[in-house]
Amino acid sequence: MRKLVAGKLHGIHVTEANLNYHGSITLDPDHCEAAGILPMEFVEIWNKNSGARISTYVILGERGSRCCVLNGAAARTCQPGDQVIICNSVYLDESRITELKPRVLTFDENNHIRDRLTYLVKVDQQGKYTFSILDEEDRRQPIPLPAAGT
Numbered sequence: 001m002r003k004l005v006a007g008k009l010h011g012i013h014v015t016e017a018n019l020n021y022h023g024s025i026t027l028d029p030d031h032c033e034a035a036g037i038l039p040m041e042f043v044e045i046w047n048k049n050s051g052a053r054i055s056t057y058v059i060l061g062e063r064g065s066r067c068c069v070l071n072g073a074a075a076r077t078c079q080p081g082d083q084v085i086i087c088n089s090v091y092l093d094e095s096r097i098t099e100l101k102p103r104v105l106t107f108d109e110n111n112h113i114r115d116r117l118t119y120l121v122k123v124d125q126q127g128k129y130t131f132s133i134l135d136e137e138d139r140r141q142p143i144p145l146p147a148a149g150t
Helices: 029-035 072-077 094-099
Strands: 002-013 016-018 025-027 042-047 053-060 068-071 083-092 103-107 113-123 129-135 138-143
Touching: 002 029, 002 068, 002 094, 016 072, 025 029, 029 053, 029 103, 029 113, 042 072, 053 072, 068 072, 083 094, 094 113
Parallel strands: 002 103, 016 068, 025 053
Antiparallel strands: 002 083, 025 068, 042 053, 042 083, 103 113, 113 129, 129 138
């Protein structure tokens, strides 16, 4: 079994840091559903501003609020306005990797969804893995990947 990305909220902005709440991260249910993140699911959180990395569980906030609230000890790792990446994962047998299609959302400065992407892994004719990112607005067009070393 391998631990693989299942979904991601990429570049969402922290709306509040609440030290006096008893832990977790509060997220808009609309964002969670779009990325396949469940309530009470453990997620990794990576702060793009500070480099802090933490793990906590998700609780659902008000639908449509576009909230991203770090609670309890997690509030010490982020400030309102910080951009974070929130990632959930699954354990999957490597033979099933091509079945996995992680959903990735990117956000603007007001936590509106900017892009809805899908990560795809396939196996080519030589048995090598290939990776592509598809934009859900136009599923036929892969997004160019950065060249190695850039």
